Ligand code: FES
């Protein structure tokens with residue numbers, strides 16, 4: 001339960017209590033924990049570079065007061081995989097070069113992961129619709145769509161129970 005200066009969340013699978021002043025956003029709180037995959041760009045809830053999954057929903061952390069995340073389950077890109085042990089979706093983005101500068105990539109990978117949990121074989125239109133909140137300023141959209149399809153195929157081949 002939130003106190004004046006702390007919140008309790010499940011962060012990448014582990015329960016944690018984090019410092020969070022009443023005015024602080026979830027983005028500020030997570031970056032202080034060195035979760036730098038969560039990035040600020042527009043700061044207005046428009047571009048999606050600050051995306052995390054909160055209770056299996058993509059949210060813009062730059063406009064979300066940290067206190068509103070109290071008691072929720074938060075997934076950041078660091079919780080999906082790490083170098084040498086990437087998630088299937090991360091592997092697919094590497095394989096298909098689904099990025100250029102990479103600034104948008106953590107948010108897009110998280111959104112794509114949740115999409116594939118909900119819809120294992122999305123169409124191009126469904127991918128575009130689901131990722132509409134994640135802007136790629138490099139315009140790597142064709143490769144991003146290819147990466148989501150590749151991840152879907154890889155997950156199906158693994159006969160896994162869902163994207164991680
Ligand atoms: S930085 Fe949060 S949506 Fe753009």
Ligand code: FES
Pocket residue numbers: 098099100101102103104105135136137138139140
């Ligand atoms: S890869 Fe550069 S913003 Fe998307």
